[in-house]
Amino acid sequence: MPMSHVTAPLRVVIVGGGLSGASLAWHLAQMQVPVVVTVIEPRAELGRGLAYSTTEPTHRINVPAHRMSLDPDHHDDFADWLREAAASGRLPPDDQADAGRGDLFPRREVFGQYVADRLAPHLQAGAVRHLRARVQDIQRNEDGSLLLHLSDDGLVRADLLVLATGHPPPAVPKVLAGLSGQGPLVADPYDPAQLARVPKDARVLIMGAALTSADVIATLDRQGFQGQITCISRHGLRSRGHGEVIRESEVDFTDPPLQGASDLLRRVRHAIVDDLAQGQGWQATIQRVRDQGGAIWTALDSAARRRLLRHLRTYWDVHRFRIAPQVEAVLDRLIGAGRLRYLAGHLTSAMPQADGSVQVAWRLRGTRQIQRQPFDRVIVTTGPAHDRCIDGNPALSALARLGLIAPDPLGLGLDTTLRGWARDPKGRDSDRVLIAGPLARGQVGELVGAPECSVHSLHLAQEIALHATFGPTAPSIEHARAVGQD
Incomplete structure (x- = not known):
């Protein structure tokens, strides 16, 4: 050339x-x-x-x-x-x-x-x-x-x-659009001034349950927060911890070539069983998927990628994007004390109240049941848009x-x-x-x-x-x- x-x-x-x-x-x-x-x-x-x-x-x-x-x-x-x-x-x-x-x-x-x-x-x-x-x-x-x-x-x-x-x-969910510019809504979870103004005994609703949510909870806890925290997300799953990895997983997710999203899921499940049998945590398998992530992704066609995103993205995110052990300990302590809960659901309305709180309604995942509860702060941690x-x-x-x-x-x-x-x-x-x-x-x-x-x-x-x-x-x-x- x-x-x-x-x-x-x-x-x-x-x-x-x-x-x-x-x-x-x-x-x-x-x-x-x-x-x-x-x-x-x-x-x-x-x-x-x-x-x-x-x-x-x-x-x-x-x-x-x-x-x-x-x-x-x-x-x-x-x-x-x-x-x-x-x-x-x-x-x-x-x-x-x-x-x-x-x-x-x-x-x-x-x-x-x-x-x-x-x-x-x-x-x-x-x-x-x-x-x-x-x-x-x-x-x-x-x-x-x-x-x-x-x-x-x-x-x-x-x-x-x-x-x-x-x-x-992150984008403010449409159901919360009416709260924009009002005190109860914290649209930027990384604004320390907004988090510092959260009352110590507030009823807090956090939209999202992944890494940013964990950061917010750890920050509030350090500030001496003593109130109740509810995290709502589509699946109600929070980020996992690191666990113990004795040795690197030896499975190869690129050979033979993947046949689609279902094939990838099947291989991951089998690899986790094999690693567990060798005294490994599932974290070793997920780390191997991460190491080969580029090759795995490029081997999938556009239809398989869409299917993976639609059905498996949330599960991948909570297992792949793991939280530091120090933050995991905070979450476990608050859950054990009954001050932190995770719910799987979908917000249906959020109405400001005369006392400065917000009346929030949500539908629990897999049901038609609507629950309502007032919150003093609503914090958006739904991830980058x-x-x-x-x-x-x-x-x-x-x-x-x-x-x-x-x-x-x-x-x-x-x-x-x-x-x-x-x-x-x-x-x-x-x-x-x-x-x-x-x-x-x-x-x-x-x-x-x-x-x-x-x-x-x-x-x-x-x-x-x-x-x-x-x-x-x-x-x-x-x-x-x-x-x-x-």
Whole structure:
């Protein structure tokens, strides 16, 4: 294949400096790719994002430290950094981080500090530039490059634009729309000021029962909350704990090739039985599914993916997205004290009352029975509204108006290729826009946790390196490696 070398460094602009954007910038700097990297992120430090900018002490990483790393080839990088930072006195004491069996679950802000530390040398050397602003609008130039208008009135030109905007905020359920702007509704569960104003003896309803719900409950408990908490979700299932994994599961979910969602479910059930027989918890099996998540997802056709999402997504989420042992202990204690309950149901109405409370009605799952109860606070933790990610983000809205991006058909984010390039509404592949992080999960599959985001960022960095060398006609990574070996 003839090579069309780029004569000047590519201007790569990354919109979003959370974990996905920061790790991509780090990989590009490590690889010394001939690009100029600019990250547009309003927060003071790269790598924080929503998850790792929190200063709430009960918010801990949900994956053991030895599995968290910017470098997929060095899984212990974060754990090594923790030891070095603690020895040098750069970290405050945290006697709650050790969950036993050698597993560390430090506060999330500490992982954000780790990412910022790893990026600091590249920022100081100028290999990565950080602009503290937001993208307000985007124009397309005659040469195909993109001109970004920033909130500080600055302009940035991009030869390649990477969208790493992360998770969109949760959407307020329609049944709660009448409460918007009123005191009883907490629409942003990560707003510490709103949670601090929850009365200590309040009757609290939490919409959702997954990780964010657990974070809210742990925060309220730390603040001395003594009231009653009811969590309502479609299935009434809460996130599971980590359990004990003695050894990695050896099952292979990719060989022989999967025949569909039912085949995957059957194999997972059989693997759990086998692992239990060997003294393993089901967590070992689910970790194996997670490790092979990309290969499993890409092996399924669109019909199988839809079926999996419709019937199994909730069960996958509560077993895959496990909570830190410290948070699990809080939930177990409150359940045992009769102050926390989980219900499977569907809200039918929410009416404000004269005393400032909200009369909520819901139908229990599998029945026609309607229950009613007054609550002093209603907290929304229903998870990111990925199917509405374009409407709520000015940068994505601008690209959609230009016809450069389109929603993912499964409602999981943005439509992409396997190599990470955006697709337009007509299904055509972009040669200017790439998608990083959770918004690409419709094509990539499992792409929410830090380990998966780091791997995906490495693949995108390799893709950008090929683009910098070959231009828009760049071969696949596999082809480029084969040519290099020849």
